[in-house]
Amino acid sequence: MNKPLRRIAIFCGLLVLALLIRDNWLQYVKADELRTHEKNRRVLIERYAQERGDIIVGGKTITGSERTTGSDFAYKRTYKNGAMWSPVTGYASQAYGATQIESIEDGILTGNDDRLFFRRTLDMVTGKKKEGGRVVTTLNAAAQKAAYEGLGSKKGAVAAIDPSTGAILALASTPSYDPSRFAGNGKADQEAWTSLESDKNKPLLNRALRETYPPGSTFKVVTAAAALEHGLYDDPDEKTDSPQPWTLPDTRTELKNEGPIQCKDVSLREALRISCNTVFGKIGSDLGKDKMLETAEKFGFNEEQFVPVRATASNFPTQMDKPQTALSSIGQFETAATPLQMAMVTSAIANDGKLMEPYMVSELQAPNLDTIERHSPKELSRPLSAGNAQQLQDMMETVVQSGTGRNAQIPGVTVGGKTGTAQHGVDNSEKPYAWFISYAKTADGSPVAVAVVVEDSDAHREDISGGGLAAPIAKNVMQAVLNGAE
Amino acid sequence: MSSTTHTSTIGAIGAPSRRNTELALLVFAVLIPIFAYANVGLAIDGTMPTGMIGYGLGLGLLAAVGHLVVRKFAPYADPLLLPLATLLNGLGLVLIWRLDQSQRLQQLQENAFGQFNPAAPNQLMYSAVGIAMFVGVLLLLKDHRILQRFTYISMIFALFLLLLPLVPGIGTDVFGAKIWIRVGGFSIQPGEFAKIVIAVFFAGYLMVKRDALALASRRFMGLYLPRGRDLGPILVIWAVSLLILIFENDLGTSLLFFGMFVVMLYVATERTSWIVIGLLMSMAGAVGVASTAGHVQARVDAWLDPFGCYATSGACEQIGQSIMAFGSGGVLGTGLGQGNSDLIGFAANADFIFATVGEELGLAGVMAFLVIYGLIIERGVRTALAARDPFGKLFAAGLSGAFALQIFVVAGGVMGLIPLTGMTMPWLAAGGSSVIANWALIGILIRISDTARRPAPAPAANPDAEMTQVVRP
Secondary structure (H helix, E strand, C coil): CHHHHHHHHHHHHHHHHHHHHHHHHHHHHCHHHHHCCCCCHHHHHHHCCCCCCCEEECCEECEEEEECCCCCCCEEEEECCHHHHHHHHCCEECCCEECHHHHHCHHHHHCCCHHHHHHHHHHHHHCCCCCCCEEEECCCHHHHHHHHHHHCCCCEEEEEECCCCCEEEEEEEECCCCHHHHCCCCHHHHHHHHHHHHCCCCCCCCHHHHCCECCHHHHHHHHHHHHHHCCCCCCCCCECCCCCCEECCCCCCEECCCCCCCCCCCEHHHHHHHCCHHHHHHHHHHHCHHHHHHHHHHCCCCCCEECCCEECCCECCCCCCHHHHHHHHCCCCCCEECHHHHHHHHHHHHCCCCEECCECEEEEECCCCCEEEECCCCEEECCCCHHHHHHHHHHHHHHHHHCCCHHHCECCEEEEEEEEEECCCHHHCCCCEEEEEEEEEECCEEEEEEEEEECCCCCCHHHCCHHHHHHHHHHHHHHHHHHHHC | CCCCCCCCCCCCCCCCCCHHHHHHHHHHHHHHHHHHHHHHHHHHHCCCCCCHHHHHHHHHHHHHHHHHHHHHHCCCCCCCHHHHHHHHHHHHHHHHHHHHCCHHHHHHHHHHHCCCCCCHHHHHHHHHHHHHHHHHHHHHCCCHHHHHHHHHHHHHHHHHHHHHHHCCCCEEEECCEEEEEEECCEEECHHHHHHHHHHHHHHHHHHHHHHHHHHCEEEECCEEEECHHHHHHHHHHHHHHHHHHHHHCCHHHHHHHHHHHHHHHHHHHCCHHHHHHHHHHHHHHHHHHHHHCHHHHHHHHHHHCCCCCCCCCHHHHHHHHHHHHHHHHCCCCCCCCCCCHHHHCHHHHCCCHHHHHHHHHHHHHHHHHHHHHHHHHHHHHHHHHHCCCHHHHHHHHHHHHHHHHHHHHHHHHHCCCCCCCCCCCCCCCCCHHHHHHHHHHHHHHHHHHHHHHCCCCCCCCCHHHCCCCCCCC
């Protein structure tokens, strides 16, 4: 009986050997794949095991971390004045993932970024707990506060940029949400999330970056820039060839002006001051769609921006007939822009024609505050020459001094701007959007360009105009930046 | 076969007793779990666990009792079996205690049963009962050959044990498997004991029938096929194991029984054809059941692609969690008390306890455990080799083979090598029946090895050499 017994011994040995091989396969060959498997909760446990790094505005943190109980995720994110800052930070939720800066700079904030590898290894050897790094933003707390409080209970958005660098100073969106409310993974977090998700006012939408609105009359500055750049008119005070009434080319439809304004053959300056649809419609039509498109795209239209958070591409139609070109040139038809886009347009004009790439993360810091990466301002394009830009500034300043934008005047400061009242809805039945774009200018250039949009406010339709609703908000934002600069 | 002249691995004559070797090894077998215990406490809350002294003393006492009994009643026994079993039992206690500390499992139990009951104190008690069983076997079973007398009674008793969980009133259904009975507040898995009892029957039966099975055969396609009347028993066993599988939803036990019978049949008859027939029959049975029984089908699906059905099937989630626990452990593991193997949920300290070894002790730890199990198996087979009587050989071979199959089926199941069958990892998994039955198994192997290695009695005086008695009229 010993021969089969020896074979049984070998067979048992093979069974154990098979287990050993399987174990090596699992724990050596496949270990990394299983360790980082999407269904492996350990990845999340590890992620929330330490305090998350903070997001900084003006040297102060606008985020925090809180020890949680009753969960295997040790820490959850907290936000200081979360509703005001959520268009900047996005959210980091244990249950619902992360968005925007919280997502893009997640590696730095959790400390898992490859650039922190050496430090992490060092910490592991010295037994130090892993720490997250910090994300320093370009935002201006006072400007953000002015923007957020200015919007108040209205639905709308504000984007403010430093024209000389492209640094984003304010990025507000209302109605907003406090990301602290669903940062954990408990029942309350779930309820908060569900109610936000199903809210018809879409509080989770970052209107400053992700919503496009018909820009209405504010787009006329782009058309004006195109007219100057392509040599249609050389002087803001030169008389234009503008009949009134003016019929859209190839149609029998008359393009109407808002209100009883005199637009026949007025100069560019005057046309911008009183916001003549006929003048700018005809300019667009005279220039043709290719030239209009060229200028619009130089201002950043039809392209997504990454600040580093993705901003939706603003739209200037590429396929249009003549009447559509005319309508697009006064910010209607399919023209649509994000508040950020209109702030970029304004900033390019204020910066003497140079469009700087917008950004809001100025620096990434290691846990010990060493700089890992610093953003250096970059020129994106030159939509118009310095001379033309200065002429356009001059025109926009007239708008604020004596035109539709008088509500944005700041004593002792040169302010240029443009109002907009964009119609939308079937047969323009819905409440229009109130727009205002503006910049402030000091002796050494312009420190701030801002775009404000207010969606259907509770105000009456007649009252909605960029000058009435949006301009005061823009003024307060500019004021806040100017006060800080002094 | 039963002569003392063959060259078995363990020499029969004049072998040293090796009791001191056993004692030295036992010291390690007690110290290693104590260190592991301290390790868990330090990792979880930074202090030496308070129960450490009591636990260390308990384990040490059990080991000491085991050793003294072996020294007295089985002095020539294999010196490795007791220390290895003690080490596994000790580490099993540590692992169970470690999982008792898991917030996640405590919460799970509170939600399900309203309160949390730590498993480690019970396991220590079961270990004591297990050692008592071990001592009882050594004291009562002076010679394993006595069991030969109970061949057919064993068969009936084994079938009785197997069928107990089907009896209404005492049988309980846990997660679909009907393998437990509930008596006076205790859950007992009769299958664990039936494993040993049925080995007695197989050994006794095959010892008698092996010549008939081996020699009376026809050659067919290169295989020696047995006669129909000799084929009967194997068909009966096959049917019984299939019935267990179908009625008790216990794939593991049925596989174990059938595998054990095939192994013993092969050893008894030395006919490879039995292996081939056995394999074919088990395959046919497995395929037949897998394609009809829903829960077996689910296990097979979970084995084939645990992440494909992860969200929809509990079986898949368990396997997926188990595999991820192994993977997350990597080569060196997270260290005791620092893993998250409790994510597996309810069975984390029972069927899936090996996943905790995988995560917290890593590839190194798992290989060490597998080698320890391998050593027990090989010492068992060596005992079979050294045994002088065919009954002892068959009995030891059957027990060792069944033990090997059990390790393969459980560890292979939790590691995703084969479909999961729901059996316990000997000594590691929480559960009284398994610990007690396995201590009994070790007791029997120690008894057989003691008999095998005991110096042969001095030859009886040769009557021829004596003076011829003159019978006077």
